[in-house]
Amino acid sequence: MKLIFLGPPGAGKGTLAAQGVVICKVPHISTGALFRSAIAAMSPVGCKVKPIIEGGGLVDDETTILLVKERLAQQDTQRGYILDGFPRTIFQAEALATFSAIDKVINVDIPDATVLERLLGRRVCRNCGANFHITFHKPKQEHHCDVCGGELFIRKDDQEGAIRKRLEVYREQTLPLIAYYRKQGLLLDIDARGPVDTVVANFKKALGIS
Ligand code: AMP
Numbered sequence: 336m337k338l339i340f341l342g343p344p345g346a347g348k349g350t351l352a353a354q355g356v357v358i359c360k361v362p363h364i365s366t367g368a369l370f371r372s373a374i375a376a377m378s379p380v381g382c383k384v385k386p387i388i389e390g391g392g393l394v395d396d397e398t399t400i401l402l403v404k405e406r407l408a409q410q411d412t413q414r415g416y417i418l419d420g421f422p423r424t425i426f427q428a429e430a431l432a433t434f435s436a437i438d439k440v441i442n443v444d445i446p447d448a449t450v451l452e453r454l455l456g457r458r459v460c461r462n463c464g465a466n467f468h469i470t471f472h473k474p475k476q477e478h479h480c481d482v483c484g485g486e487l488f489i490r491k492d493d494q495e496g497a498i499r500k501r502l503e504v505y506r507e508q509t510l511p512l513i514a515y516y517r518k519q520g521l522l523l524d525i526d527a528r529g530p531v532d533t534v535v536a537n538f539k540k541a542l543g544i545s
Contacts, residue, residue, distance in 0.1 A: 336361060336415040336542075337435060341512055342443030344501045345450035345457070347527050347534060349466050352419045354535045358544060361415040364406055366399060366423075368464055389491040391500030393423060395506060400430045407435055408430070423509045428516075440516040441538065443527045447502070454498050460489040465529060472531070 340348040345402050347350075369387055372379035380402070383396045393399075403421050406412070415438070423426040431437070445453075456461040456469040462485025467474045474480060478487050492501060516522045523541040527534050539545070 337438045338415070338417045339437055339440045339516075340417060340419045341440055341509070342527065343447075343450055343505045343509075344446065344498065345454040346443040346445040347453070347531070348419045348443050350472075351441075351527070351534055351538060352417045352530055353465075354531070355417045355538065358535075358539065360415065361413065361417055362411050363417045363419060364403070364421075365419040366403060366419075366421040367419075369402055369406065370394065371464070391492050391497035391504065393504055396424060396426050396430070399423075401425055403427075403431070404434055407428055421507075422512060425511055425515055429514055437521060439523055439542065440512075440521045441541065442513055442516075442522055442524045443534075444524055445527045448500060451485070451495070451498060451530060454493050455495065457490070457493050459490055460485040461488050463485070472508070 338355070338359070340352055340355075342348050343544045349365060352365070354421050355361075367388075370381070370384050374385045374388070375381070380398065384398065399421065403418070406407075407416065420430050428448065453468065453471070456468065456471070458467045459465070459473070460467075460480035460483065463480060463483045464481050465482045465531070466472070467487060474487060479485070480487060513522065525534065525537040525541050527537075
């Protein structure tokens, strides 16, 4: 199954995708995570995108599309994938359609008010990328990842100024994708307000998985 997760920053796409991997048995491909790995490795792409990402802007379409095209050419995507954070512009969606056919687009829907609360409390494992929250999903040991014991940190783009910028960019550039995919009959809306288990149940119901 080839799925796209659409939704504003802080909607919980990454958390839901981690469960989706187990349910659908496909890899989770997050362009944000791929960029963060490139930054950590200080690769040429990483050095180029670092200031853009930290400021809350979007990386240029050409760089992003190439990254995704290369990732989707890998063997583990044969049975499908969950694309999280891509496409983010109509241009990217049109490019994607030239090299892969999507089955469904999951619109991970959440009110604006909840976004800030979620992102300001988010903590991410520096080692494995797992997500936690200081109130809603506390790690068992403070500052340490439950999965691998790695150190938890606050993403630079989870500072309030960058969050507001990301929301603005989302509204301008990514929101039009909802109408774009709805028109193609691919969009499934799921309510992402509740706890993780409820959101996962909404996801399975939308896909008709019992
Ligand atoms: P995310 O982890 O999805 O919130 O992505 C973090 C940041 O990576 C975004 O704020 C953008 O700067 C960059 N990014 C991720 N995906 C894309 C994309 N499809 N197009 C452009 N920039 C992206």
